[in-house]
Amino acid sequence: MAASTLATVLRSLFMVLGCGITATVIYTIATDGLPFRKQLLTPWMAATLVDFYINIIVIGAWIIYKESNWIRAIIWMVFLVCLGSITTCAYIVLQFFKLTPQESQQDPIYFVLLRTKKKDGTESKGNLSVVGARVLFSVLGCFMLGTLIYTIAIGRSPFRLEVFTRWFSATLVDFYVNVFALSVHLNANSSILQLYFLVF
Template sequence: MRKQIAMAGSLLVNGLRSLFLVLCCLMVATLIYSISIDGLPFRMELLTPWMAATLVDFYINIVPFAVWIFYKESSWISATLWVILLICFGSVITSGYLFMQFLKLSPQESLQDPIYHVLLHDTNEDDTKPKGKHSPIVIARTLFSVLGCLMLGTLIYTLLTDGSPFRKELLTPWMTATLIDFYINVVALSVWVAYKESNWISAFFWIILLVWFGSVTTCAYIVKELLQLTSQDPLYLVLVTHDNRDQLTIYPSRGNSICKGGVRL
């Protein structure tokens, strides 16, 4: 049984490494191709109403990645650098950063819930308690609620003023590149949702919503998960499954181990 679990963990890690490496290369190739056939994207004529809406959708979707990177990185300098790169290069950085995180896993971590180890950084007990007057949970709920409403309003406004987005003339080279960029980030979010959900039916349901409604679904899902935490909980608990959340509450100092069934491994 342990051998089968170890094999499954190894296959998962290798599969995700390969996935994010391929996605990173795909986006780099897309950028190079789009520049070669359509020039640089910094032109006002490219900013159609639906392109603007897609960019709003795209940048709202990278907010969770930016927050996570600030949590993961050990210094503000490296975190800020990664976030700036994320804003400039989008899913090239998302997939590249995730690929690097999976490469950093030790053989033991690769066998013991590798996604858990990628999501969390090593913490001390002091890190498990909110610092300052305002609860990070409440701030995050407010932030993602506002962002979700902003995107919903953007979609409604663009539909009313520019009609349906399913028109061939809208599919310019840079719109195509932006959509590829957007959906690569959706793939990364879908991996997290599939990890978080307790059954494949609910995971599939949320992933379909992610594909169709983008950052509206991203924000709604994050708010849903945040509502299951108290204002006194540390924000990073939103990253993990309910089982691991309970274990982290009991054993706040994670170190390089993971708890299974209340026992440190």
């Protein structure tokens, strides 16, 4: 029963987060226009976007691991790149809705986040290489660290009022929704750690 309650709570939480970030993006577009303007690309905005898209790569790798159909995986990836955590939340909520009552009562996080099923009902382990994941995420981690050091060197502290434009704030919200989704992945089961973060 506790696992079933956990499934309901997590599904509701990701629905609320998805609606929240959707409202944030709509509000920011309505009050500040579209984000495709050069003046918005300050050093700290650029650094945040680098971090954001590194998270998108991690979540995208998970979606590719989960999806047995490459076309469907590519469509999800396009939405993920364009809409960020709105897509993350929608994907996770859809995975919760696919659970059977038995799966909801056993271990919903495992069934939603870690396991995929083929049409014959057997589990698919995905075909991502752990060694490849180690190399990829080592490179991305170094790139993220280098970006942070460079931005501090040229952009000074991020704790200044002029840094927090409307689009920077919206990007931070989007970023931290994805960080929350990744933290649920990491706490779910050690096998996700083996898939993505064995290098650390």
